[in-house]
Amino acid sequence: MHKLATIVSLWMVIASGHSLAAGSALVPAKQNWSFNGLFGTFDRGALQRGYQVYNEVCAGCHGLRLVAYRNLTEIGLTEQQVKKIAASKTVKDGPNDEGEMYERSGRPSDRFVMPFANKNAARAANNGAYPPDLSLMVKARVGGADYLYGLLTGYQETKKGVEIPEGMYYNKYYPGNLIAMPSPLVEEGIEYPDKTKATVKQMAQDVTVFLSWTAEPEIEQRKRLGIKVLLFLIILTGLLYAIKKRVWSQLHN
Amino acid sequence: MSKTNQTNSVVKWVDDRLPVFTFMQHELHEYPTPKNLNYFWNFGSLAGIVLVTMIVTGIVLSMHYTPHVDYAFDSVERIMRDVNHGWLIRYVHMNGASAFFIIVFIHIFRGLYYGSYKAPRELLWMLGVLILLLMMATAFLGYVLPWGQMSFWGATVITNLFSAIPLIGEPIVTWLWGGFSVDNATLNRFFSLHFLLPFVIVGVVVLHIVALHTHGSNNPVGIDTTGNDDQIPFHPYYTVKDLFGLGVFLVLFSLFVFYAPNYLGHPDNYIPADPLQTPPHIVPEWYFLPFYAILRSITFDIWFLDAKLLGVIAMFASIGLLFILPWLDRSPVRSARFRPIYRQFYWVLVIDCFILGIVGANSPDDPVFSGLDGFQFIHLGMMSTAYYFFHFLILLPLLSVIEKPDPLPASINEPILGGGGNAALAPGKPMEKP
Numbered sequence: 015m016h017k018l019a020t021i022v023s024l025w026m027v028i029a030s031g032h033s034l035a036a037g038s039a040l041v042p043a044k045q046n047w048s049f050n051g052l053f054g055t056f057d058r059g060a061l062q063r064g065y066q067v068y069n070e071v072c073a074g075c076h077g078l079r080l081v082a083y084r085n086l087t088e089i090g091l092t093e094q095q096v097k098k099i100a101a102s103k104t105v106k107d108g109p110n111d112e113g114e115m116y117e118r119s120g121r122p123s124d125r126f127v128m129p130f131a132n133k134n135a136a137r138a139a140n141n142g143a144y145p146p147d148l149s150l151m152v153k154a155r156v157g158g159a160d161y162l163y164g165l166l167t168g169y170q171e172t173k174k175g176v177e178i179p180e181g182m183y184y185n186k187y188y189p190g191n192l193i194a195m196p197s198p199l200v201e202e203g204i205e206y207p208d209k210t211k212a213t214v215k216q217m218a219q220d221v222t223v224f225l226s227w228t229a230e231p232e233i234e235q236r237k238r239l240g241i242k243v244l245l246f247l248i249i250l251t252g253l254l255y256a257i258k259k260r261v262w263s264q265l266h267n
Numbered sequence: 268m269s270k271t272n273q274t275n276s277v278v279k280w281v282d283d284r285l286p287v288f289t290f291m292q293h294e295l296h297e298y299p300t301p302k303n304l305n306y307f308w309n310f311g312s313l314a315g316i317v318l319v320t321m322i323v324t325g326i327v328l329s330m331h332y333t334p335h336v337d338y339a340f341d342s343v344e345r346i347m348r349d350v351n352h353g354w355l356i357r358y359v360h361m362n363g364a365s366a367f368f369i370i371v372f373i374h375i376f377r378g379l380y381y382g383s384y385k386a387p388r389e390l391l392w393m394l395g396v397l398i399l400l401l402m403m404a405t406a407f408l409g410y411v412l413p414w415g416q417m418s419f420w421g422a423t424v425i426t427n428l429f430s431a432i433p434l435i436g437e438p439i440v441t442w443l444w445g446g447f448s449v450d451n452a453t454l455n456r457f458f459s460l461h462f463l464l465p466f467v468i469v470g471v472v473v474l475h476i477v478a479l480h481t482h483g484s485n486n487p488v489g490i491d492t493t494g495n496d497d498q499i500p501f502h503p504y505y506t507v508k509d510l511f512g513l514g515v516f517l518v519l520f521s522l523f524v525f526y527a528p529n530y531l532g533h534p535d536n537y538i539p540a541d542p543l544q545t546p547p548h549i550v551p552e553w554y555f556l557p558f559y560a561i562l563r564s565i566t567f568d569i570w571f572l573d574a575k576l577l578g579v580i581a582m583f584a585s586i587g588l589l590f591i592l593p594w595l596d597r598s599p600v601r602s603a604r605f606r607p608i609y610r611q612f613y614w615v616l617v618i619d620c621f622i623l624g625i626v627g628a629n630s631p632d633d634p635v636f637s638g639l640d641g642f643q644f645i646h647l648g649m650m651s652t653a654y655y656f657f658h659f660l661i662l663l664p665l666l667s668v669i670e671k672p673d674p675l676p677a678s679i680n681e682p683i684l685g686g687g688g689n690a691a692l693a694p695g696k697p698m699e700k701p
Contacts (some may be wrong), residue, residue, distance in 0.1 A: 154537035232354040240525025251514030258511045
């Protein structure tokens with residue numbers, strides 16, 4: 015029961031620790047995302063390039079467990095392409111009639127295959143640090159897409175006087191500045207089929223768009239519906255105001 | 268109760284046996300209402316509509332939600348991704364909670380300004396305070412259900428408050444949890460209670476409305492209605508006015524639901540709950556921030572009562588003293604419009620509550636103004652907590668004695684006629700466009 019008291023006192027002092035941890039991180043600059051604003055939509059090209067970046071760079075360590083291959087039709091891939099992508103993955107399934115687990119090629123209905131069997135395996139392979147799942151990353155961080163873009167482009171050589179421990183890296187936007195993930199993007203690290211030049215900024219931007227979609231796949235439907243609902247409500251409210259005026263004017267006379 | 272003049276024979280047949288039509292005629296149609304109510308009187312019916320919306324969206328959500336520590340988070344994400352318009356239902360429910368509190372807070376401060384808690388409406392007011400308490404419990408329970416980091420740690424912090432009770436505190440916490448930590452048993456019972464409490468709220472709301480309709484609405488002038496000149500039937504005057512207010516509310520609400528659905532939430536709640544990892548900064552939902560500030564403001568022991576217990580007592584007392592407000596404020600004049608001193612301190616209280624909210628959102632040790640390190644949020648919190656209790660416990664009883672109220676009009680109708688014969692421009696309608 016002593017633990018309970020510790021938890022509460024911990025919460026009482028948490029704030030002070032918080033300010034220490036977050037003190038040195040910069041606030042990432044706001045970017046002009048196509049999905050911002052009243053009419054925001056995703057750029058299909060950026061989504062597909064972003065998927066490629068995720069697939070070739072991030073997927074080695076980071077899962078995307080809430081997204082299924084079938085969802086990729088929403089970023090503009092055809093069903094054939096999605097089937098091919100799914101089939102290229104190996105999925106563990108079972109048990110079969112003999113009670114054995116077995117491996118098969120993926121289907122569009124499968125969720126993205128996780129890079130590690132479990133959390134411990136992920137930590138063991140990554141110097142003790144756990145690479146978090148990216149499905150909701152953009153929603154789960156203050157600053158959202160701007161933060162993610164900032165993080166991917168915010169790696170620097172160590173700043174004056176900052177000692178960097180073994181296996182850690184300096185990032186100006188990461189809370190506390192010391193991050194266990196090495197800079198994942200390198201210039202021309204991948205080759206885009208649409209001939210877009212794969213600069214670090216370009217790749218960071220594309221994968222941020224892709225991960226904004228995985229976090230909020232409903233965003234386009236939400237904004238399209240929102241406009242209609244707002245227009246309807248504004249007209250309705252205007253009419254109700256006119257009726258209200260009219261009804262009450264009888265009273266005044 | 269006079270019978271309605273129904274011409275439809277089926278309606279007549281039913282009404283003769285079960286007078287539902289007569290009831291509706293009386294309580295929704297003829298129900299005599301002061302004619303000078305301003306737009307602040309819209310918030311009661313608005314709160315009722317939001318309550319119904321919350322219940323309807325909540326029932327749909329519960330059809331897809333799984334109250335289990337291993338599945339709760341993912342079942343919410345399934346609602347967001349795979350259920351048709353699930354994102355809309357969830358975002359309406361999520362932002363509906365915030366809207367409900369905004370509306371109810373305005374409703375309460377309307378009551379404070381116009382003295383709606385005074386005789387003969389004391390029980391009406393106390394039922395309202397009870398609704399607020401039930402709402403707070405329901406909102407807290409609901410916030411735990413998505414089982415994100417803030418859900419888990421919020422539940423841990425708040426349930427731990429009960430451990431401050433001497434001797435029996437820790438057994439009570441274990442009993443609340445159904446185990447030795449916030450775990451599956453806790454989530455299950457929280458889901459069950461989150462489903463139950465809204466219906467309890469509906470029950471208290473019915474009593475609230477019965478009490479309201481016994482003496483009728485208070486009004487901006489705060490004097491009793493004296494006759495038919497002062498009153499108009501609820502329908503069509505207030506039904507149409509409430510509908511217009513509902514339209515304005517829905518426009519603002521839609522902006523949040525469709526364009527900033529997570530603005531009032533915390534990003535950490537999109538990280539699945541992890542009992543081994545404490546988030547850097549545990550904050551409650553915005554509507555709890557003033558109470559959270561009061562809780563943290565007591566940092567000193569008094570005799571055998573330690574600071575933590577005192578904080579919990581202060582937090583519950585901040586709402587508890589609203590129950591006895593009708594007996595703290597003894598002034599016979601209801602409306603602040605005729606109370607020159609109270610009127611000013613009312614606004615001090617409003618500002619004080621906003622300051623408490625800001626304090627609750629910040630770390631106690633951070634300076635309020637950068638560069639002025641000696642003045643931290645904890646100090647501001649102590650000052651604003653002190654004022655909150657001073658206002659209710661000392662100032663209001665004192666003002667009841669020393670304040671000289673302005674002369675009251677003889678009837679509601681009088682200032683309206685005195686104001687040039689145009690009711691729309693009467694002093695009773697500060698918010699209405701001419």
